[in-house]
Amino acid sequence: MARDLTPLAALGLALSEVLPEGVTFAVEDPSQPEGKDDLFASEAAAMTRAVPVRRAEFAAGRRAAHRAMDDLGVLPAPVPMAADRAPEWPEGLVGSISHCEGAAVAVLGFSGVHAALAVDVEPDLGLPRDLHDLVCTEAERAWLSGLEPGARDRAARKLFSAKECVYKLQFAQGGKLLNFSDVEVVIDVDHGAFEARFLCDAGRYGAQEVVQGRCLAVGGFIICFMSALQDIEIVA
Known part of the structure; x- marks a missing residue:
């Protein structure tokens, strides 16, 4: 692995080498400022009372999910949070989102192929x-x-x-x-x-x-x- 890769680039490269065919991913930096178009209205609604750190991680995870949709050839769509706090994926898709200090990751595939995906x-x-x-x-x-x-x-x-x-x-x-x-x-x-x-x-x-x-x-x-x-x- 190239030594000059940033930590997030190294993380993305490692994922690209182990994910099965038909599964896309994206990696985002939670420290990056949230753009005005990062979240759909139904996504932003879940964060109205969130502290800044939690909102930044949530926004980075959704940015990653939207990018993964684009890479899968799907028009980016909202991924709201369900009552149990799990992501609600658009019909036909299945995925997973995870974040920690410094990284947010989303993986995505078609539900006709995969029953579930999980990332941490x-x-x-x-x-x-x-x-x-x-x-x-x-x-x-x-x-x-x-x-x-x-x-x-x-x-x-x-x-x-x-x-x-x-x-x-x-x-x-x-x-x-x-x-x-x-x-x-x-x-x-x-x-x-x-x-x-x-x-x-x-x-x-x-x-x-x-x-x-x-x-x-x-x-x-x-x-x-x-x-x-x-x-x-x-x-x-």
Whole structure:
């Protein structure tokens, strides 16, 4: 990877190399001033009482979503916030938005192909040690304990991000509110991937079912991505 890339450009390049065909994305900087045309009226309505930082992150996420629509060949349209705070995608589309300090990311595809997409972006900083017991299962804590002490907190942040991604994937498919202890994750650092095992029934996923995703550390960020294809019946 070129060393002169900005952190957001490096993040975008990494995403471009792992997303499946037919899935578009965009990366935006929440620190950039909001333009007067950044948000549709139905999007802006959700932020009327938001503090400036929250509004900036929301606007950057919607800018990214609009750009991803354009790259998919779709006219940009509003992505309002539902009552459960999830994005309401236009008919025919499925996607996911995530943001943290310094980055906002959106991924998008056609709902006729993908049942759900999920993305989570986090700062590549250590997860506070007092959150390890909340986020990690016993098996995950055992894995962390086998790492070099200086690597454990950052690895725990990857577990956190992967679980956030799993939550979004199942929730978009009729899932439910999950606790961190409802999913167990194994990170494959060498291949930038992870496996997650459901420890309870969650929407279309049964207990003990395993799903896969990507988990990358790049540009000072951790980015996790997952996708689920539609169950398409093939008629001979």
